[in-house]
Amino acid sequence: MNTQTIAAPADLTEAQRKALAALADRPGSKAAEIALAAGIGGSTAGKALTALEAHNLAYREHGEKVGGRRTADRWYYRPVEADPQDAATDEAETAPDAAAPAPQAAPEAEAPQAAKPATSTRLARGGLRQMVYEHLEAHPGDEVTAPRLAKALGRSAGAVANALVKLTEQGQADLVGESPRRYRLAGQA
Template structure:
């Protein structure tokens, strides 16, 4: 394939002709393809080799053969630098825990001892008593606690009357314990019995 010989400089014409022959070619072939003189082609090939755009293969002559001309090959152009590499955000690596500065190489820093239960409690705090429960799993009220709960329930519904069983279901307590609490509230005047059969109770209105 002939190359335009009227406009381009000799080096450019030689470079184009060489690029069209990736299988390799000789200087004589390039002279014919470019129309340039032999010295111009040789000078252009030397410059292209120096700049990394051409590669020369020298044939070692055999004793019984005539020396062969050098074969020239085009070299692949270097890939342009990837400008987007710097713009591409670098994935943030998960930070690793810092090792103890005093630890020996190859050894991991020892984990701090876990805080004991006594360390977690503030000084001077009284230990909380364990919650007692009945056989069916219901918590046992402390002295006076159930009576206060029953009294508060009656106060919350001042216009209603309740049986011990109804209050027991709301408070998740036994009906017998609630009945005893209602009798004590009646004795102290905080509640009064409105019906005997079945027994019903109501909070005592203030002023009575």
């Protein structure tokens, strides 16, 4: 077992907790290797890792195409401390704080015109969701995953995943694939 403390949400299942512990000890492992190390089934490990990715506790490096077949994804543990504010940025209300930089008062700040990475500034409520929607709108036929979109926007994968789920619930995006979860602008069949 890893000697570092692994912070995890209370709502994780036992299988997810086992997978997380195994992943923290074995970065870069395949799902089958995590299953073996955690003492859980292969299918259960795959589902647990996907759930951990949705919680922003893990991320995957997608396998490559070799001879018409794709190699297995490699999984990595994402420590909670790595990005403490961004995971809640999308839904958090921005209350004035003496230690925090003053937020921009202009209403245009909620709908940025350029999709520049802004990792050092806190977005207004709904700002990340707007950035995600604008990206989908600019690339209507593309299918995106939360980690890749997060990298393009310079934000955390968990926060982007939350924004994609909200946009799907609001009918502005469509979930077009489950493993990995892929999204695109609504109505782009």
